[in-house]
Amino acid sequence: MADRKPEVEVVSPKRARTITDLARLAGVSPGTVSRALGGKRELVSTKTREKIEALAREHGFQLNQMASRLRRQKTGVIGVVIPLGHDRHQQISDTFFMTLLGYLADELTNHGYDLMLRRVIPDQDEDWLDRFIGSGMVEGVLVIGQSDQFDRIDEVADGYMPMVVWGNHKEGQRHCVVGTDNRLGGRLAAERLIAAGAKKLMFLGSSEPIEFAARYAGAKAVADKMGVSLGILPTHLNPDEAAGEIAEYLSANQITFDGVFAASDILAVACMKVLQERGVTVPDQIKLVGFDDLPIAAQTQPALTTVKQDIATGAKSMVNLLLRRIAGEGTESLVLPPTLVRRQSA
Amino acid sequence: MADRKPEVEVVSPKRARTITDLARLAGVSPGTVSRALGGKRELVSTKTREKIEALAREHGFQLNQMASRLRRQKTGVIGVVIPLGHDRHQQISDTFFMTLLGYLADELTNHGYDLMLRRVIPDQDEDWLDRFIGSGMVEGVLVIGQSDQFDRIDEVADGYMPMVVWGNHKEGQRHCVVGTDNRLGGRLAAERLIAAGAKKLMFLGSSEPIEFAARYAGAKAVADKMGVSLGILPTHLNPDEAAGEIAEYLSANQITFDGVFAASDILAVACMKVLQERGVTVPDQIKLVGFDDLPIAAQTQPALTTVKQDIATGAKSMVNLLLRRIAGEGTESLVLPPTLVRRQSA
DNA sequence: CGATTGATTGCAAACGTTTGCAAGAAAGCT
DNA sequence: AGCTTTCTTGCAAACGTTTGCAATCAATCG
Known part of the structure; x- marks a missing residue:
């Protein structure tokens, strides 16, 4: 026996919290409910599936992502880190990074990923990158700006594929970077x-x-x-x-x-x-x-x-490369050509 | 038997992935490792704790947050939503929201929370808010800007305490809002x-x-x-x-x-x-x-x-109110007074 | 010295899903 | 009818932690 004594059986809970609640309501097993609602819809007969879906709607059922992700070993979350290396307050209002972040959010959403944002101050936190990667919360990491952390990033890259960095490309570096020339x-x-x-x-x-x-x-x-x-x-x-x-x-x-x-x-x-x-x-x-x-x-x-700098393309590329790396593919860095926009000041 | 056949016992794995690996290395039970590394440090003798900590460092062990959070029913994640109501592309570069987001990220980090960012287009997604809340991934939600979603937000607020919204206060509303007067x-x-x-x-x-x-x-x-x-x-x-x-x-x-x-x-x-x-x-x-x-x-x-508009104070207040609501406290909305900054244009 | 106390540790049951396997039912075939 | 094949569904074991309870052992006390 663990921490909670089992509750008295509730005959008709107003709100179904777990897949088991729903299974009881539908008179099927939890496994079937999981199949009906999850990815393997075709494995369950149309009739039961529809019944389950109706009940789910009626009782406002939501799958617990935490549990689902633990079981499937997929988090559906991409980590985005902004290392504040040089000057903490410079970057808070750094429009360029924030705009890039906006486009990244769009692009990740389009691919069904959530975005976990973390701002780190490397000076105060030795292994910021390892901690993020090893947390088991993210399937991949995008780093916005190398700041003064080039070496640490490069080091980590050896043992950790799914990472893409925004920044300048440097001859011989090992991490995958997307940036402007x-x-x-x-x-x-x-x-x-x-x-x-x-x-x-x-x-x-x-x-x-x-x-x-x-x-x-x-x-x-x-x-x-x-x-x-x-x-x-x-x-x-x-x-x-x-x-x-x-x-x-x-x-x-x-x-x-x-x-x-x-x-x-x-x-x-x-x-x-x-x-x-x-x-x-x-x-x-x-x-x-x-x-x-x-x-x-x-x-x-x-x-x-x-x-x-074509920020939209940059964001798209970063996500694209990251997804390919998550899939196990080795990818090269990408250097985007900037263009001159001629207005009036020169 | 489920999907994976148990692997042959590895005598000395180079990298300890699970708490059980580490327990085997240390010659103690998984429970003890959990206690040594987690919140209940004082429950384990100094000697074993230090041995375990050393092993953890040596083998680059990281706690699997997914599992930990599932078990504890705490995610340590706050969701931040930007609903793009009126005009999708207006907001991508909306400096005000992005700056607010930056400060929110700082403030949440200070309190040990992670930030999960989601941009939603309400027109394309009926129950964006319920989906986010019910996902089990977030302990609370911050909404940046009410856009044209005032009613939907207000509706949800009845059944869901831990939510704070940035925006204008309206007489008689039920959701907790922080904003400028x-x-x-x-x-x-x-x-x-x-x-x-x-x-x-x-x-x-x-x-x-x-x-x-x-x-x-x-x-x-x-x-x-x-x-x-x-x-x-x-x-x-x-x-x-x-x-x-x-x-x-x-x-x-x-x-x-x-x-x-x-x-x-x-x-x-x-x-x-x-x-x-x-x-x-x-x-x-x-x-x-x-x-x-x-x-x-x-x-x-x-x-x-x-x-x-004092963005920094606004962000601080939002986080502060949200944490109090997570703790179960009912909180009032907060209306911040703006100030005139007189420069040259008037 | 026996009994009581307190400090450590192990055991095993959760947290809420997913999914391989196998059983049962239904359908198709000879 | 008997035998395959194909659909559906249930069972139960994971995923990797945390934690209440109980057991062990050493230390303290009368």
């Missing part, structure tokens, strides 16, 4: 700035995250080839802080550049505002190119020329 | 516009969602009292569509207003752009007030005066 994006941006007449370029943002470093590298390659300069104006990624830093820089230095490549649209918008406040006109005096093509890019005045 | 927000906006000198106001956006209707109503009350007019310029909530609609309106009509209250910051930004494109200056010719105080509000040129 940031280098190419950087090239497109620099090319546009130069084509628009800029001679002295400035990269705006941090070059620490691997994605941003690649954007810078791409721009640098073009700049070198075309014989124009490319400086770096380092800022935080949070627009408020960045605005202050840009303003400070402009106060302290002569404006020695005529083209700005911002590491993200968020930074581009902040930059545009600071410039306008000082009476510098965009694009006349300074050309400006962003990155991401967030909705806001079309809403600035002048509208922002930017390098577009 | 939209009416007051509308008042603040109108008061500011009038104080800034506007005489003819225009409400921008749809008044169909209940939240927006309340914002309009609040503004209307002030307008009436102060003897200024308040028109409505109906738009979609998506900035791209809205921009087109605003432009169209301006082309077809004389500009008969000098103050705009936009139903959201997103719309305000779109409006500002359209005005600026036509050479109308903000705030000189037209005053503009938004709603939400999204990060973008500080980044426009001129910076947007707006009615701030």
Whole structure:
């Protein structure tokens, strides 16, 4: 005997909670009810199936997913992790990641999966990834952004197939990643700035995250080839802080550049505002190119020329690859080509 | 006998998957392992506990959450639903909801809960809410935005305590809601516009969602009292569509207003752009007030005066109320006062 | 030294499904 | 009628934990 004494037999419970309740009502065995309601519908005669379905509706019966999933060893849940590596509060409002998350939610739903979201702060939690994977709650994991956790992710990937990461691809890495060709994006941006007449370029943002470093590298390659300069104006990624830093820089230095490549649209918008406040006109005096093509890019005045990451396709691809990995297939990483969206700022 | 024949006894499995594996390794019973690793640590002697913990680490053992949760009848998961009522694609990029989601994720994590995200399209799925609740996967539900599902939510609330909804409060409703006092927000906006000198106001956006209707109503009350007019310029909530609609309106009509209250910051930004494109200056010719105080509000040129919803507090409150409801406590709805953030646009 | 107490541990029954196997019923065939 | 074959259904064993109860053993007490 365990923790609960068996209850008195209830003749006609108003609400059927378990499959056994329903079986009693229908005068069949629990197994039959399971078959009638679950995946193996064709194994039960039409007549009994319909009776059971009617009773289920009538008594508001819902299958207990916990039990079902335990038995079937399938959870139907995909874990989505956002590691907050560099700066905890930067990412809270990171529109790009949130938008990606939205599309992932859509896509997973379409495939019948639920989405379990977890935000982790790796510094405070050594084995965040193992814990999530080993919990038995998720059939696969999507990681949004590698943050500064590249190595840990790469390590885990050896022993754990069903994981796909959003981020920059790096030669020789072992985990499957979907991301934009940031280098190419950087090239497109620099090319546009130069084509628009800029001679002295400035990269705006941090070059620490691997994605941003690649954007810078791409721009640098073009700049070198075309014989124009490319400086770096380092800022935080949070627009408020960045605005202050840009303003400070402009106060302290002569404006020695005529083209700005911002590491993200968020930074581009902040930059545009600071410039306008000082009476510098965009694009006349300074050309400006962003990155991401967030909705806001079309809403600035002048509208922002930017390098577009196709978030919808990215999300679709991540889910697609993950499902194939869950099925046991080995998959390669996927690098998506960005495109230049030309508006007014450059 | 069921589906799997029992495997040959493995003497020293490289990786302990189940608590029973570990028990065999440690030479104790599964129950003891469970106690050593689970909540009842003090029931097992220090010596055996340490031995078991060491073995667990060594063999990379992780408790199977599925089984644990089934047995304990606790899932440790809170469901978060975003019903996409009006316009499917509006919400994908709805920054406000996404930001709220971010804070909810933080707050739930702090309390040891996981977050299961589900986006539903009520039109295509009659009993979205019952299905989620009855799945046995979640201990409570947070609904982000009532969309047009007010009645269905209210209905469900009678029989299901652990649910908290973000949205507008309505007299006599039965479900527990946390939200901003939209009416007051509308008042603040109108008061500011009038104080800034506007005489003819225009409400921008749809008044169909209940939240927006309340914002309009609040503004209307002030307008009436102060003897200024308040028109409505109906738009979609998506900035791209809205921009087109605003432009169209301006082309077809004389500009008969000098103050705009936009139903959201997103719309305000779109409006500002359209005005600026036509050479109308903000705030000189037209005053503009938004709603939400999204990060973008500080980044426009001129910076947007707006009615701030305190998202962080909202998220904290939702989680707090939900936990109390899970504990069986009946809780009242909570209406948070918005504040006016005065910047340059009005 | 026997009896009482307290600390550890093992046993086995749940939690609510799913599903292989086999039995019984119905139908088809010779 | 007898024998196969095909449908339906019931039985009971899992899935991997947790936990009430009881048993064991050492320690304490009178």
